[in-house]
Amino acid sequence: MKKVLAMVLALCMVLTASMAMAEKVEFFQQKMEEGPQRAYAEVLARFHAENPDIEIEINTIPDAGTVLMQRISTGDIPPIFSDYPTQTQFKGKVNNGYIECLEGNEFLSRVNPGMIELGKHYDGQTYALPLSQNYMAIFYNIDIFEQVGIEGTPKTWEELIAVCDKLVAAGVVPFSFGDKDAGRVGHCFQALSQATYPGVVDYVVSVVNGEATVADNADAFRKIGERMLKLHEYALPDYMGTADTVMWENFATGKAAMCITGSYARGTILISNPDLNLGAFPIPGDVYDESPLLTGIDAALCISAEATEEQKAVGLKFLEFISRPENAQLWSDIDGAPSCLLGTTYSDPRVAPVIEKAATGVVCDWFGSKVTTQVTTELYQVVQGLLLDGDLDAYIEGLDEAIEAAAL
Amino acid sequence: MHKKVLNRDRASFFVITLPALLLYSFFYIYSVVLGFYYSMTDWDGLSRKFNFVWLENYGKILKNKAFFNSVTVTFRYAILMVVFTIVIGVLLAVALNSVKRFKTFFKSVFFFPAMISSVAVALIWDQVFIRALPNLAPLFGVANIASPLGNKQLALYAVLFVNLWQSLAMPTVIFIAGMQSIPDELYESAVIDGASMFDQFRFVTLPYLVPTITVNAILTLKGGITSFDYAKALTGGGPARSTMLIGIKIYIDAFGDTPKFSIANTESVLLFLVIALLSIVQLTISSRSGVNKA
DSSP: OHHHHHHHHHHHHHHHHHHHHTOEEEEEOOOOSHHHHHHHHHHHHHHHHHOTTOEEEEEOOTTHHHHHHHHHHTTOOOSEEEEOTTSHHHHHHHHTTOBOOOTTOGGGGGBOHHHHHHHOOTTSOOOSEEOBEEEEEEEEEHHHHHHHTOOSOOOSHHHHHHHHHHHHHTTOOOBOOOOSSHHHHHHHHHHHHHHHOTTHHHHHHHHHTTSOOTGGGHHHHHHHHHHHHHHHHTBOSOGGGOOHHHHHHHHHTTSSSEEEEEGGGHHHHHHHOTTOOEEEEOOOOSSGGGSOEEEEEOOEEEEBTTSOHHHHHHHHHHHHHHTSHHHHHHHHHHHOSOBSBTTOOOOOGGGHHHHHHHHHTOEEOOGGGTSOHHHHHHHHHHHHHHHHHOOHHHHHHHHHHHHHHHTO | OHHHHHHHHHHHHHHHHHHHHHHHIIIIIIHHHHHHHHHTBOOOSSOSOOOBOTTHHHHHHTTOHHHHHHHHHHHHHHHHHHHHHHHHHHHHHHHHHHOOSSHHHHHHHHHGGGGSOHHHHHHHHHHIIIIIHHHTGGGGTOSOOOOGGGOTTTHHHHHHHHHHHHHSHHHHHHHHHHHHTSOHHHHHHHHHTTOOHHHHIIIIIHHHHHHHHHHHHHHHHHHHHTOOHHHHHHTTTOSTTTTOOHHHHHHHHHHSSSOOHHHHHHHHHHHHHHHHHHHHHHHHHHHTOSTTOO
């Protein structure tokens, strides 16, 4: 009897141990694009090969930011997740104690110090490992440019319009836009507005604070609106009904010569057409030296402060692993965005104009680093309205109303 | 003895309904009460602490243009939904009821969309609008047919069309059931009196269908006002807020990157009150008409 009991107990222990070993640790990553999804999968495969006793499971879903917020508010925080440390929403999560402080971890020394500084919280501490840098740019088909006889890339607004006219004269559609999703309209608006009017975000902040109105500075905002409309004159038809995936697909398959999008789409575009001769240059303003490049920390990894000690240990191990130069390089190569990790290279000469611009230090961050999502979301809707109606007066009025509506 | 049996039966019934009552209380009544409570706080959905602000949120919302834009869009959508559902549903039911051969086949065809999930339907139609529609342009001799989802004037109708395509089956079935309860003698009498097909429909079918129309109208109105999935999957509320139904606004306010949970709850409470009021009004009006009413 004792033998049977001992065997049963032993069996229970083995089962319990194996169940504990097989426990999966969730990694909730917020990027739906194919490039980053593949990049994480590849790095994780390497991680599992090195750590066969640990299983990290990637969870990628649509509308990830909303779902993450919902999960946090209901106490179901993923142990490891990606987020955007310069955004106000992220700072809110840190303020409420949901994110583990990463200070003191050796792997942070592998990160570009500038990126560490950029991602720091108000208290001067680091809560997320910056993995990649994003930028908004005009991606272009180098082969089409060469066929049409365009040399170099435009550095000012006037040069850009001249390039568009040359493409049109050669029977090429200059731009592929996907404005069905207000968020994509917004990204284009953010980049173009900052290149056109470098102080735009601070001005929007002053409007949010009730210190000014958009109407007080109507000329500057009108100029941005006019340029949004101007670029759309050179677009493929039905841009308002076109989703972002179709926009990238149209560009990748040569239906248009250029596409204004973020570095987050580079990998996806190249997956659509691996043979595409893909270049990128900054969105130009009036004067090259004064027009900032919109850039920020893109993918950044963090650990839930409410995870178990075991989950936190797994999370830290994963962060240490992905921050190793060889793994960061692999991730960057597949994702298509420049890495924030030291010892990596972003050697594609075709995106040199963007890298050179970043090196000048004339850069700016996303609106979300200074204003709430409600404000940006409302602004995007107004800009979408402008693209539909072309009514600049209604757009100026709408921007003020949108900011007021977002103040709820 | 008789009273004892009665009490025992009552106790049995009570015990049988108790699980349903408890589940209903927890998932509906408790949630509604909690919603009212949070609508009077300043909780953003993220903070660990919050304050009680009484009716401050209601005051803010009733002055907010974005909220009223959503209310207008939602009511437009719901009213169109009711009108189209009743008109097309009744016509479809009459047509299907008069089919002599392959009746089951035709009914199955019209019922098929109801078997697919609403989000799946929306995503299928999204692709139809984006990819298939432009390819039809040569058939109509035009250069391009743009997706209605990108047009501020048409987007709401496009969402409505997809919603109707999927959800019309159920009201139609209810109408068919209503028609089958109409005594054949009435039609025979009408024919003898020289009534045309339209007269038969106007004076026999329609009065008998009033209770069914009422049921369908209430259900559709409620469905229209609380609609979320089709617009969210097809347009996300755009372009330029033209399909920003109140359901989508509540969702964004509650679970957006910078959530405002108490505001979303306040909007939900107002929506709840509006639906309750409309249901009472509609039930009162419709209960005064119909074939068996005074």
